[in-house]
Amino acid sequence: MDRWIQRTVQRHLPWSVHLDITYRCNERCIHCYLDHTDYGEMSTQEIKGVLDQLAEAGTLFLTLSGGEIFLRSDLFELIGYARKLHFDVSLKTNALLIDTQKARKLRELGVRRIQISIYSTDPEVHDAITKVRGSLKRSIRAIRFLKAQGLHVKIACPLMKQNLSAYRGVLALAEELGVPYVIDLTITPKMDGDTSILPLRVSAQSLLPVLQDPILNPPPDTGCAARDSTPVTGSATSSGIESEAYDDIPCSAGHNSCYISPYGDVLPCVQMPIPAGNLRRQSFGEIWFDSRAMNRVRAVRESHLPVCSGCSIRQYCERCPGLAHMEGGDLLGAYERACDMAELNARMAGAVNPVSALHAMKALTDDAASIPMKPAQVSASDCGH
Amino acid sequence: MTSRPMRNPQLAWREIDGEIVIISPEDSQVHELNVTAALVWKRADGEQTLEEIAAGMVSEFDVTHESARKDVAELIAQLAEKQLVTAAVEVKT
Numbered sequence: 001m002d003r004w005i006q007r008t009v010q011r012h013l014p015w016s017v018h019l020d021i022t023y024r025c026n027e028r029c030i031h032c033y034l035d036h037t038d039y040g041e042m043s044t045q046e047i048k049g050v051l052d053q054l055a056e057a058g059t060l061f062l063t064l065s066g067g068e069i070f071l072r073s074d075l076f077e078l079i080g081y082a083r084k085l086h087f088d089v090s091l092k093t094n095a096l097l098i099d100t101q102k103a104r105k106l107r108e109l110g111v112r113r114i115q116i117s118i119y120s121t122d123p124e125v126h127d128a129i130t131k132v133r134g135s136l137k138r139s140i141r142a143i144r145f146l147k148a149q150g151l152h153v154k155i156a157c158p159l160m161k162q163n164l165s166a167y168r169g170v171l172a173l174a175e176e177l178g179v180p181y182v183i184d185l186t187i188t189p190k191m192d193g194d195t196s197i198l199p200l201r202v203s204a205q206s207l208l209p210v211l212q213d214p215i216l217n218p219p220p221d222t223g224c225a226a227r228d229s230t231p232v233t234g235s236a237t238s239s240g241i242e243s244e245a246y247d248d249i250p251c252s253a254g255h256n257s258c259y260i261s262p263y264g265d266v267l268p269c270v271q272m273p274i275p276a277g278n279l280r281r282q283s284f285g286e287i288w289f290d291s292r293a294m295n296r297v298r299a300v301r302e303s304h305l306p307v308c309s310g311c312s313i314r315q316y317c318e319r320c321p322g323l324a325h326m327e328g329g330d331l332l333g334a335y336e337r338a339c340d341m342a343e344l345n346a347r348m349a350g351a352v353n354p355v356s357a358l359h360a361m362k363a364l365t366d367d368a369a370s371i372p373m374k375p376a377q378v379s380a381s382d383c384g385h
Numbered sequence: 386m387t388s389r390p391m392r393n394p395q396l397a398w399r400e401i402d403g404e405i406v407i408i409s410p411e412d413s414q415v416h417e418l419n420v421t422a423a424l425v426w427k428r429a430d431g432e433q434t435l436e437e438i439a440a441g442m443v444s445e446f447d448v449t450h451e452s453a454r455k456d457v458a459e460l461i462a463q464l465a466e467k468q469l470v471t472a473a474v475e476v477k478t
Contacts, residue, residue, distance in 0.1 A: 001415050004406050013401065060399040060406065088397035088408045110395045112410035152413070 008058070008256035009249070012298065014288055015256040016061035017054055018270055021047060021078065022262050023067040027094050028131040029117075031160055031200050033190045034067065041262040044074040046280070048081050050260065053284035055085040065092035067262070070102070079109045088112055095142035096135060103145040113152045116143060120166035121173050129162055143177055155181040159210070160200040168215060183216065185341075189326045191273050204340035211348060247302075250321040254297035258288065268297045272322030274331075297321070300332060307334040311357035316349060317342035334358035390438075390461050390470045391431030400427070407469060416469060421446065425460045429470045435461060 008015035022041055023034045042050065054062070062082055069075055070093060082089050090113040091106075098106075106114070116139055120126045126136035146153050155177075157163075157170040167183055174181040187201045202210075210216070249255055253269035260266055264279035266287045276294045277287030288294060300321065303309050308319060311334075319338040321331055328335035339356035346354035355363070392398075398407040405418040405426055418426055424445055428438045435457055442453040464470040 001406075004401065004417075007401060011401075058399055058401060060397060060408070083397075086396070086398050088410070110397075110410045112397070112408070112413065150411070 005256065009252070012289065013058040013256055014054065014258055014284075015059065016063075016252065017059045017258055017260060018063045018065060019047075019050070019260045020065050020067060020262050020270070021069055021075070022072050024071045025066060025068045025094075026071060026096055026132065027068065027135060030129055030131065030162070031158060031187050031197050033188050033197070035190070035192065036067065039263060041072075042264050042279075044077060046264065047074075047078055050264070050279055050284065051078075051082050051085055051087070053279075055087065057284055057288060060088050061090070062087040063090045063092060068096070069093050070097035076105055076109065079106070079111060083110050090115065092116075094130070094135065095139045095146075096132070098142035098145055100145050100148075103142070103149045103151065106146070107149040107151055111151065113154060114146055115154045115156050117156045117158060118170050118173065119157060119163045121169035122166065125163050125166055129160075140173070140177075143179065147177060147179070153177070153179045155179055156184050157181060158184040158187070159202060159207075160187055161202055162200065164202050164206065164210065167210065168213075171215060183210075186271075186320075186323075188271055188323060191270075193273075193326060195327070201337070204337075204344045207341075208344060208348070211344070250300055250302060250305075250319065253322065254294050258294075266291075268294060269322050271320060272297070272325055272331075274325065297331070305332050305334075307357050307361065311342075313342050313346040313351065313354045313356055316345035316351075316354070317356070318345075387434050387436065389431050389434050390429040390465070392426065392429050393469055393471065396469065398426075409468075416467060421456065422460050422464075425457055426464065426469070429461070429464070 005015070007013075022038070023036050024038050024041075025032070025034070025036050028036075051062075064075075064079065064082075069091060072078070079089055079091075089109075089111050091111055092115045095114075095116045118126065118136070118139060119129045120136070123134075123136045126139075127133050130136075143153050143155070155170065155174045157167055159167060170183075171181060185202070185207065187198060189195045189198060251269070253272050258266060258268055258276075259270040259272075260279065266276045266279060266284070267273055268276065274293045274297065276291040279287070308314060308317070311317065317338055318341060319334070323337065324333050324335050325331045327337065334357065336358075339358045342356050343354045343359070395411070396407050396409055398405055400423060403420040403423060405423040407416040407418065407426075408414070409416075421442070424442060425438055428441050433441070436454070438461075439450065439453040439457045442448060442457060443450050446453075448456070461470060
């Protein structure tokens with residue numbers, strides 16, 4: 001697969017596309033970055049037209065997400081159309097509306113993977129996050145329906161202050177269900193830049209016991225049935241695919257992947273709200289190949305990053321350029337969360353007092369500011385002597 | 386050479402630079418086809434016979450008809466073994 005990733009990165013082919021078909025949702029998760037109002041979603045025909053263009057452009061991996069995708073009455077029609085165009089289709093859903101019949105239909109349509117978020121095995125905790133009573137029970141029941149059809153389900157467990165200690169139970173549930181899981185440490189600002197949900201984030205220091213938990217770092221050959229090849233911590237929005245092709249680029253966004261909103265807006269990534277164009281006014285090819293935004297993102301190289309490229313703990317950092325843009329205001333910049341996490345990761349790897357380049361610069365600035373000003377030279381005459 | 390092989394419709398696939406990558410939704414298995422195998426794959430539409438696929442190969446590549454027939458038969462057998470195509474849909478009368 002690595003050869004194909006390299007080729008698509010070199011040729012700027014949109015190998016993987018995340019398409020949100022609705023922002024409407026039947027849950028109201030407290031950490032959600034979306035506005036659930038429908039401002040005019042693309043119609044069935046419009047989305048089919050987009051899929052035609054993506055197939056033509058070379059997209060293979062298609063993730064349909066939202067909002068809650070099962071709120072669209074044309075969902076199966078859209079999946080069926082995508083499969084006829086030979087896309088590899090994955091879904092993200094809260095699964096509340098999935099019953100046996102729908103699970104069977106997904107299997108018949110050849111959906112490859114379905115990701116479902118579970119926040120805790122305690123209904124009080126899970127349902128308080130989704131704000132829907134009974135949602136945990138319904139999501140778990142749906143996972144069983146999907147598994148019974150032989151479908152591949154993955155549990156994502158976004159961690160926040162409300163469920164920090166819940167991951168062990170979620171992992172045990174995943175083991176019991178025989179499904180892989182990912183612990184997602186990413187809480188992002190809302191897509192409009194609103195940072196009001198960021199206080200839900202767990203501090204880097206508080207994450208230390210989680211990341212050091214042996215249950216997340218089992219020794220090899222322990223026969224963990226539910227574990228797949230992807231890391232157990234990461235971003236639920238990321239493909240998790242590693243490749244040398246990504247070595248000198250910050251991530252796949254704009255290089256071989258992008259995001260499309262229910263309104264036809266094309267962005268490099270759902271976590272990088274830099275508008276590149278709209279499919280109601282332009283073709284996908286025009287936006288993908290020629291837009292200023294895509295070309296700007298595409299031009300960035302890791303070695304060009306003014307602060308991060310010289311950082312001594314860069315190998316421990318999972319800097320996201322989208323979050324750098326949203327949280328630090330600079331696509332090329334460093335931002336606090338990434339630096340905190342890099343220092344944490346470095347400490348866990350045995351580094352003594354690791355300091356990120358950003359924090360080192362800030363310390364220098366603070367030191368300079370705290371040096372007492374040299375007293376002005378006073379001449380004898382000023383003193384009246 | 387009268388059977389009409391057909392691609393497994395459950396598979397996801399894309400062509401890039403004449404080569405093809407295939408993913409099976411059932412087991413996430415990835416298969417890669419070189420330019421020659423890709424030509425056979427694309428023509429395995431349940432309509433064309435092995436003979437017609439071989440003729441297509443002759444027109445695309447510098448190969449004899451005899452060699453093309455042999456290559457197509459071998460490739461289809463390999464693809465069928467991996468359940469990427471169904472080998473024989475219909476026998477032409």
